[in-house]
Amino acid sequence: MASDIQTAFEVLRASVTEGRAENVRYRQNELYSLHSALRENPELICDAIAKDYAGSREKAETEFYLAMDAVRISYEKLDFDKALEVEYSVKFGKDNTKRRAALGLVHIRPTRHSRFYSVITPLVAALEAGNCIFVELDRSSPAVDRVLLEILPKALDRDTFHISQERLDEEYLNQVNFFVDENDDELSASAKDSHTPLKGRTVCILDRTGDLELAAKFLSSTQTSSDYTSPYSPDLLLVNEYLKDTFITRCLDFASQVEHSSSAKVATSEELEFQTLLRQAESEGEIITHKRKIGFTIVELKNRSSKLASKKVSGRYLLLLPAAGIVDSVTSQRTSPKFLASYIFAAPAAAKFIGEQITSHATYINQVPPQLLIGPPSPTNHPHVLHPRFTSDMFSTPQPQFIVPPTSLPPPFKLMELALRQLKPTGQRPGHAIGFFEQGILLGLGSTALVVLPLLGWGLFRAVKFGMRYI
Template sequence: MSSLSGLEQLRAAAIDGRTENVRHRQNEIQKLHLCLRENAATILSSITKDSDSGSSNTSLESEAEFWLTMNAVEQQYDGLDFEASIKQEYLIVTGANNQGRRIGKGVVVIRPTTHTRFYSIIVPLVTAIAAGSCTALELADTMLNVDSVLKDILPKSLDPDTFCIINATLYSQEHVFLVDQTAQSNVSSVDRLCSNYSARAIAIVDRDADIEFAAKTIVKARFSFQGTSPYSPDLIVVNEYIKDEFTEACSRYAGKFFPSMSKSITVRNNNFLETKKALKAAEEKGEVTTSGTTLFKIVDIHDRSCPMTKMKISGYCLSIISSSSLVDSVSISKLSPDLLALYTFSDPATAKFLSQHVNAHTSFANSIPSHILVGPAAPITPVPAPPHHKYSTNMFSSPRPQYIALPAPSSNLALIDDMLARFYEPAGQSSALVKLRGKVVGKDGKAAKLLKPKKVQPEGSQLGFFEQGILLGAGLVLTVIISTAIGGIWVVKRSIKEQRPL
C-alpha cells in the first residue's frame, strides 16, 4: 500500500469516527502492549545494536528505554475508562454540562528523532491512540534495527484502517496533525506538535552546592545514552570558588563511567562531529583547555565568546565555565535566549532566584531525572507535559465542550441577556437598557464604575533575594562603623582621663 493511499484510508476512518469509541482504543493499546511484550527480546536486541558504542552501559540503557516505554503504554491504557466515557457522552441527555469533552486530532503523523528511537516512536503513537486519533509513522528506509523490527510487528498488531507506516518524508501536511521531533526552531501551531531538538540545557552549580552530588548527577546526565539526549547539559556554569574542586570531581566520576578496558567509544550522531570540530578549533585558538582520556573530555572554557558556550553539545564532552556571582551565572545562561532545561545545584532560595531569572522551558533544583534523558525534547505547546513522559492525550486532542445548563449569571449579565432577548419588544428593550445603565454607569456619569481598590501591601513586607543581601550588607557596615565609633570614644575618654592632673 502506498503512503498516499494509506493516509486516505486513515482520513476515511477518522471521518467515520472509528477511533471515537473508547473500547476500540482500549483494544488497540492492548494489542500494542501484547505485541511489544511478546517481542521484547528482539526489540531489546535491536535497541542495543543501534546504540552499541562500546560502553558497558549500553545494555542497561536499552533496558531502561524499553521499560520506560512499556510504562507509558500501561499508563495510557489505565487512563481509558469505558464506563466513564459512556457516562460523559450522555451528560447532556441527563441535563448536565459536558465541559470536559475532547476529540482526537483526526490523522496524526509521527516524525521521530533518532535518539532513543524506540521510545520516541511508541510513546507518541500510544498517546495518539489513547486520544482517539488515527496514526501514521513516518519511517523512511534506514539502517536502524529498531525501524526494521517495528515495520514488521506493528502492522500485524494494529488495525490497518487506523494505522499505517509511511516510507518517505511527508511534505504535504494538509489535513494531518504532525508530530515533528526533528524541528530546529520553536515552531508551534494548531496543526503540529514540534520538539526543538537544537534548544540547549544548562546546569548552574553555586558555591553552596553539594559538589560530589552535583558532579555525579551532571556526569550521568551528560554521558548517558551516548550524550545525545536533548536534555543532557550542554554547559555547566560553576562558581569560581568551587570550580577546581568540581572539575576534579567530574573527572573522577567520568573515569568511573567507562570500563577501564574500553579502547574507543563510537557515537553514531552527526552532531558529535560538529562538537569535535568546534572543540578542536577552540583549543587551537586558546579559548579552552581540555583534560580527560580518549573516551571523554572535560572542557574548561576561558573565553566567553567561544562558540562552545552557545552550541548544542553531543557525545562525551563536558563543558565547564566559571562565574563570579549569581548575577554573572544568569548573564552567562542568557547567552542562549530560550533554554530547553535549567538544572540548579544550590540551596532552595538560590534555586528560586536562578529559575526565576533564567528563561527555560523547565527547571529542576538539585536533580536531573533519568527519565527526562529518554525520548525527544518535550513538544512546544501550552499543554504541560506529564511528570514522567513527554506526551499527554490533551496534546493530541481538542476541547469540544457541550453546555445545556449554564450557571446563573451575575446580575449585570442577566440584564444584558434580558435586554437582547426583548428584540421583539422595543419598549421592554428600552426599559431593560435603563436598568442596565443604572447598574453599571458610575456617579460621575461615565460608562462604567471605578473598580474597587485592592488592599495595598505594606512596602518592604516581602524582600527579594538581592534586597535581603543589600540590607544584610548595610547592617554589617553600620555595625562596624558604630563599633569603631564607640571604641574611638572610649579611647579618647581614657586618654583624657590619664592626662588629667591629680
C-alpha cells in the same frame, strides 16, 4: 496503479471521516493489543535498542520499561463507563465542559535518539485521543526500525494505523491534521504542528551553596554512550570559581565509574563538526580540556565570548564556564534564547532566585532525572512533561458543550450600581517579607556595622578624652 502510500492515506482518511478510532472500546482494544505484542518480544526489542545505540543492556531495558509504562498509562486512563457518562451528559441536562475531540490524522516523524520510546509514546497518546496515525521512519536506527516494522502492523488495525520508511512529500503532508516532527529545530509551533526543539540548548548552574558531589554525580551520569545524545543532556555548565577544580576532579572520578559499552559508536556528522570547532578553539587558546582515558571530556572555556559558549554540544563533552557568583551566572545568560531545560544545584533560596532569572521551558533543582534523558524533547507549545513525554491532550482539541443556561444578567436599573461596586481590600499588611536580595543587603549592613560602629565609638572616646585635657 496506486502506490502503497496513496492507498494507505485513502484508507486512513476514510477512517477519520468515519470516526473509526473515536470509540472508547476500540481504543482500549488497540492499546491492549499493542501492549500484548510488545510483551511477547522483550528480548528482541531490547537487543535492537542496545545494538543501535551501543548502550548497556540496563539502558535498553530502562527505555523498554518506560515505553511499556506509557502504553499502560494510556490504557488505564480510558474508562468506558465514565466516557459514556460524559458523552451523554448533555442528554441528561448537564454541561459537558471537558469534552475533547480527536484531531484526525496524525503524522509522527520520530527522532533517532531513544528511537523505540520516541515512536511508542506519541503513538499511544495519539491512539488514546482517538486519532488515526501514520508513522514515518528514516532508516537511522536500522535494528529498532526493523522490529517496529515487524511488530506494529500486526498489533494495530491497518484501517487506522500505517508505518513506512518512505518520506512523505507535500502532497501527503497537506492531508494530515497534526504533524509531530521530533527532528524539528524550531522552538515555536504553529497551531497545526507540534514541534520538538531538537537543537534547543540546556544550561546547568552549580552555585557555591550547591552540593558539589551530587552535581558531579548527576552530570557525569548524563555522559553514558546512550544518554549523551539526549536533547536534555547538559550543554553549558556555569560553576562557581571556588568549586571549579574540585568539581572537575569529582566529575571525572564519577565518569570513570560509569559503565561504558564495549561496542564502538560511529560519530555523527554533527559530532565531527563539533570536534572541529574544539580543535580550532584549542589552537587559539580559548579552551582547556580535562579528560582521562574514557571518552568523556570537560571543556573549560577561558573566554565566555567564545562561539562554543552558545553552541549545542554534539558528543561526550561538557562545556564549563567559571562564574564569580550567582549574579555573574545569571547576567551572563539573560540574553540567551529560551533554554530547553535548566539544572540548578544550589540551596533552595538561591535556586529559587536563579530559576526565576534563567528563562527555560523547565527547571530541575538538584537533580537530572534519568527519565528526562530518554526520548525526544517535550513539545514546547504544551506544558513540560517528564514522562510520558506526550499526552492525549496534545492530540485532541477542546470542544465543550453547554446546555445549562448561565447566570442571568442583573435588571437594567441595577447594572451601573453593580458595575461600580468597589473591590475588597487586598488585606496586605504594612511592610513586606524579606527576600533573597534583602537578606544579602541586611547581612552586608550588619557585617559593616559590626566593624564600623566599634571603630567610631573608640574614635569618639579618644577624641573626648583628648579634648578633656584642655578644659
